[in-house]
Structure formats: C-alpha cells, structure tokens
Amino acid sequence: MALEHAILVSLLEKPGSGYELARRFDRSIGYFWTATHQQIYRVLKRMEGDGWVAAREVPQQGKPDKKHYAVAAAGHAVLDAWLHEPIEPESVRHDLAVKIRGAAFGDPSALMRQVERYRQVHSERLAHYLAGELRDFTGPDAPAEPDGMGELQHVVLRGGIAYERMTLAWLDDVLATLHRIHARTGH
Amino acid sequence: MALEHAILVSLLEKPGSGYELARRFDRSIGYFWTATHQQIYRVLKRMEGDGWVAAREVPQQGKPDKKHYAVAAAGHAVLDAWLHEPIEPESVRHDLAVKIRGAAFGDPSALMRQVERYRQVHSERLAHYLAGELRDFTGPDAPAEPDGMGELQHVVLRGGIAYERMTLAWLDDVLATLHRIHARTGH
DNA sequence: CTTGCCTATGAAACGAGTTGCATAGAGGAT
DNA sequence: ATCCTCTATGCAACTCGTTTCATAGGCAAG
Numbered sequence: 039m040a041l042e043h044a045i046l047v048s049l050l051e052k053p054g055s056g057y058e059l060a061r062r063f064d065r066s067i068g069y070f071w072t073a074t075h076q077q078i079y080r081v082l083k084r085m086e087g088d089g090w091v092a093a094r095e096v097p098q099q100g101k102p103d104k105k106h107y108a109v110a111a112a113g114h115a116v117l118d119a120w121l122h123e124p125i126e127p128e129s130v131r132h133d134l135a136v137k138i139r140g141a142a143f144g145d146p147s148a149l150m151r152q153v154e155r156y157r158q159v160h161s162e163r164l165a166h167y168l169a170g171e172l173r174d175f176t177g178p179d180a181p182a183e184p185d186g187m188g189e190l191q192h193v194v195l196r197g198g199i200a201y202e203r204m205t206l207a208w209l210d211d212v213l214a215t216l217h218r219i220h221a222r223t224g225h
Numbered sequence: 226m227a228l229e230h231a232i233l234v235s236l237l238e239k240p241g242s243g244y245e246l247a248r249r250f251d252r253s254i255g256y257f258w259t260a261t262h263q264q265i266y267r268v269l270k271r272m273e274g275d276g277w278v279a280a281r282e283v284p285q286q287g288k289p290d291k292k293h294y295a296v297a298a299a300g301h302a303v304l305d306a307w308l309h310e311p312i313e314p315e316s317v318r319h320d321l322a323v324k325i326r327g328a329a330f331g332d333p334s335a336l337m338r339q340v341e342r343y344r345q346v347h348s349e350r351l352a353h354y355l356a357g358e359l360r361d362f363t364g365p366d367a368p369a370e371p372d373g374m375g376e377l378q379h380v381v382l383r384g385g386i387a388y389e390r391m392t393l394a395w396l397d398d399v400l401a402t403l404h405r406i407h408a409r410t411g412h
Numbered sequence: 413c414t415t416g417c418c419t420a421t422g423a424a425a426c427g428a429g430t431t432g433c434a435t436a437g438a439g440g441a442t
Numbered sequence: 443a444t445c446c447t448c449t450a451t452g453c454a455a456c457t458c459g460t461t462t463c464a465t466a467g468g469c470a471a472g
Contacts, residue, residue, distance in 0.1 A: 040320055041458090047327040057420050070322035077459065079422065102420040102466070118331045125343045126320050129429095133227055134312050135257035135381045140234040142374040144305045156312045186406035187329040193402040194322045197395045204391040208384045215380040219373035226428070244450050264429065266452065289436070289450040316459095 041081050042090070044071045046109055046117045049091060051187065053108040056082050066170075069163075069198055082107060090116055138212060146220045150213060157209045164202035171195055228268050229277070231258045233296055233304045236278060238374065240295040243269050253357075256350075256385055269294060277303055325399060333407045337400060344396045351389035358382055 048062055059082070060075035062068070085091045090113030093105045109117075134156065141149045175192040183189075235249055246269070247262035249255070272278045277300030280292045296304075321343065328336045362379040370376075 040323060043327065044323045047323055047330070050330045051326070055420075060420095068317075070317050070319040072316050072318065074460070075420090076422085076461085079420095083422095098419090101418090101468075104420060114330070117327055121324055121327055121331045121339075122335045123339075125324065125339045127346065128319060128321075129259050130255075130257050131259065132257040132315060134315075135384065136227060136231045136234055137308055137312065138377050138381050139238070139374075140230065140304055140308055142372050142377050143234070143237045143301070144308045146373070148309045152308075152310075152312045159314065184410055185329045186333070186402075186410065187326075189402055189406060190325050190329050193399050194325050196398060197322065200391050200395050204387050208387050211383060212380055215373075215376055219376060223371055223373070228428090242450075247450095261430070262450090263431085263452085266450095270452095285449090291450060 040120070041071075041073055041077060042085060043117060043120050044073070045078065045081060045085065046090065046113050049107055049109045050114075050117070051191075053106065055096075055104040055106055057104065059107075069167075070194065085113065088112070141216065141219075146216045146223070150216045150220070153209060153213055153216065157206065157213070160202050160205050160209065164199065164206065167195060167199045167202060171199065227307070228258075228260055228264060229272060230304060230307050231260070232265065232268060232272065233277065233300050236294055236296045237301075237304070238378075240293065242283075242291040242293055244291065246294075256354075257381065272300065275299070328403065328406075333403045333410070337403045337407070340396060340400055340403065344393065344400070347389050347392050347396065351386065351393065354382060354386045354389060358386065 044063075044067065045059060048059055048067055054062075056075065056079050060073070060078050063071065063073045063078065082091065086093050086107070089110055091107045092110045093107050095103060096106045097103050134153075137149055137152070171192070175188065175195070231250075231254065232246060235246055235254055241249075243262065243266050247260070247265050250258065250260045250265065269278065273280050273294070276297055278294045279297045280294050282290060283293045284290050321340075324336055324339070358379070362375065362382070
C-alpha cells in the first residue's frame with residue numbers, strides 16, 4: 039500500500055488541505071492513483087500522528103476552517119526510503135479482458151456496443167492528456183528546474199499518453215475481432 | 226467487483242476444481258486478473274449456494290478429494306447480463322508513477338536501479354507472452370471455432386503484448402529522463 | 413424562499429482482498 | 443529419517459477501500 043507515499047509526493051509538489059488533495063486525486067494524480075476523500079482524511083490523520091506531516095489550522099471567512107498540511111522531516115525520510123525499495127508489480131484487474139473472453143459464451147454484439155463507448159472514453163482521455171501536455175510542458179514555459187519536478191511530471195504524463203494510444207489501437211483490434219466473429223456466427 | 230464473472234468465464238472455458246482455478250489465476254488469466262485461492266474458494270462456495278455453478282465431488286487416489294465445478298444455467302444468465310452492462314473504468318494504482326514524481330524530492334539514481342529491474346520483469350513477461358502466442362495461436366493449430374473462443378483469447382493476449390511493448394518503450398523514456406536529471410543535479 | 417451545489421471535515425458500517433494457520437496424504441530430495 | 447513440495451480445501455483475523463450519512467455556512471438559480 040502506498041497511498042501514504044502518493045500523499046507525500048503530492049504535498050511535496052504543493053502543500054494543501056485534505057480537501058485540496060482529494061480534488062487533485064480526482065484530476066492530475068487521479069489518472070494513475072485514485073483515492074476518495076474518506077481515505078485521504080483518515081490516512082492524513084494517521085500520518086500527522088506519526089509525524090510525517092505537520093498541520094496548521096487556517097481560519098477562513100465564508101468557508102469552513104481548513105487544515106493546511108506540509109511534509110515534515112520524518113515524512114521526507116519515509117519517502118526517500120520508499121524510493122530505494124523495489125517497485126512492486128501492479129495488481130492487474132481488467133474487467134474488459136474478462137468480458138472479451140466471456141463474449142465467446144454470450145452475445146458478442148452486446149459487448150461491441152460497450153467497447154465502442156469505452157473507446158470513446160479513452161479517446162477523450164487522450165485528448166485531455168494532450169491538451170494538458172501542451173498547456174503545462176510544451177508551451178513557452180518549459181523551464182529546466184534543477185530538481186526536475188516538471189520533467190518528471192511530464193514523463194509520467196507521456197506514459198499516460200502512450201497508454202491511451204496503445205489502448206485505442208487495441209480496442210480497434212478488439213472491435214474488428216468481435217465483428218468478424220459476429221459475422222461468422224450471426225448467420 | 227467481478228471475480229465471480231472471471232470465475233464463470235474460466236469455468237466456461239474449462240470446468241475444474243477450485244485448486245485448478247487458483248492455478249489458472251496464477252497463469253494465463255492471472256495476467257489480467259489476480260486472485261488467491263482463499264478468495265476463489267470463498268466466492269466459489271457462495272456461487273454454489275446461489276446456484277450459479279454446480280459442484281460434483283470427485284474422489285481421488287493418493288490425492289485429496291476435489292470438488293469439480295461447472296457453470297449452471299443461472300450462472301450463464303448472470304454472465305450474459307453482465308456482458309450487457311457498461312464497462313467500468315479500471316481503477317488505476319501505479320506505484321511507479323508515484324515513485325517517479327517522488328524522485329524529484331529524493332535520489333533519482335536510487336530509482337534508476339529499481340526501474341532497470343522493473344524493465345527486466347516486463348521484458349521477460351513480453352517474451353513469455355510471445356512464446357505463448359506462438360504456441361497457442363500462431364502455430365499450425367489455429368482452428369476457426371465457430372464460437373470464437375480462441376480468437377477472443379488471442380485478442381486479449383495481443384492486448385497484453387501491446388501493453389508490454391508500450392511499457393518497455395516508456396521505461397526507456399523514464400530512464401533517459403532520470404539520467405538527464407541525475408547528470409544535471411549530480412554536479 | 414427553497415432547492416441544490418460548493419467548501420471542508422469527519423464517523424460508522426460494510427465489503428473485498430490479504431496473510432497466517434491448519435489439515436492431510438503422496439512423493440521426492442538430502 | 444527428515445525435510446520439503448505438491449495436491450486440495452478451508453477458517454479466522456486483519457487491512458484496505460467504498461458507501462452512506464452528518465454537520466455547517468455561503469452562494470447562485472429557479
């Protein structure tokens with residue numbers, strides 16, 4: 039489990055409240071790591087108890103008070119140790135792959151409609167990534183910070199883009215295969 | 226949650242015991258869906274109670290008795306209904322992406338070693354997929370079954386191959402980026 | 413003026429997945 | 443002789459993630 043680490047990285051990139059973190063996990067970070075606000079609040083509280091992060095109460099007008107979090111020295115050490123640990127293999131769980139193999143025992147045309155919708159989602163996600171890349175990394179402001187923070191964010195985004203392109207090409211392959219089978223078994 | 230559906234598909238492709246299923250989930254099916262024997266036994270028992278699968282006790286000599294499962298009519302109906310449901314977006318959880326962004330606040334060279342090991346794992350996985358493709362789908366026995374079971378298994382495998390190729394190319398990109406940053410910040 | 417959304421945090425219950433342990437006989441290795 | 447591995451199933455405890463609900467003020471739309 040590494041939600042703690044994802045929170046540490048996000049807070050190092052930019053400190054903020056649990057609520058702000060939850061929104062980031064719905065956006066940029068959420069493309070490769072999902073978390074609900076419940077998880078974030080709970081883990082954040084534990085991390086504060088362990089001294090990984092330090093909270094500062096910020097009174098606000100018109101809005102509820104918020105707790106502003108920043109990474110403490112202990113949290114920094116934890117992250118550094120984690121970077122030295124081996125990368126764990128992702129635990130795969132692809133609904134779609136199961137459905138495709140299941141289509142042999144059901145109605146392939148039913149699946150085709152769902153795959154087309156799914157393809158649309160990934161097509162939009164790719165467009166969104168590309169727009170983000172243009173905005174944040176390929177524009178006139180592509181500064182070479184010494185820490186390489188932006189450069190590393192960019193290479194992760196390029197990974198997302200490569201993933202979406204690969205997925206779209208594969209979904210076309212899937213659709214062609216389903217069509218072929220449907221044409222054969224349909225009559 | 227769709228472990229039930231993964232089990233149904235696997236049992237339709239070939240009926241068998243919980244133990245056999247667990248081994249399949251460590252092999253072919255495990256490439257896109259992981260499950261331990263604990264989960265499988267528990268879910269299998271529930272599915273039997275719900276009438277989705279039917280069990281048959283098979284006494285064996287020298288080995289413990291086993292329960293041989295096959296999909297019942299109700300299970301077939303459940304699977305068919307599931308195929309009509311929309312495909313849920315995968316919940317992403319990429320340790321590596323978090324680590325890469327974390328490398329901006331730690332030691333990039335520590336991460337490089339881990340990425341190189343990780344690349345090795347994916348390289349081996351690709352080789353394994355390609356060997357499996359050659360063995361099961363590209364050999365002399367590539368029969369056109371009317372139900373398209375093998376064809377659908379093949380397109381899922383092609384997805385795995387495409388994923389590994391994309392990942393390897395991206396990992397090279399990641400390594401080049403880490404090298405660049407390390408060279409810049411190292412001195 | 414009431415309904416609904418946004419900010420901001422949190423409790424409680426539930427469900428799914430993981431880990432450790434237990435049983436038990438057959439067979440191979442040291 | 444002893445240890446390890448494989449087949450085959452299962453219980454119990456635990457962790458992690460999801461869902462539902464609650465509070466509470468401000469703001470905008472109808």
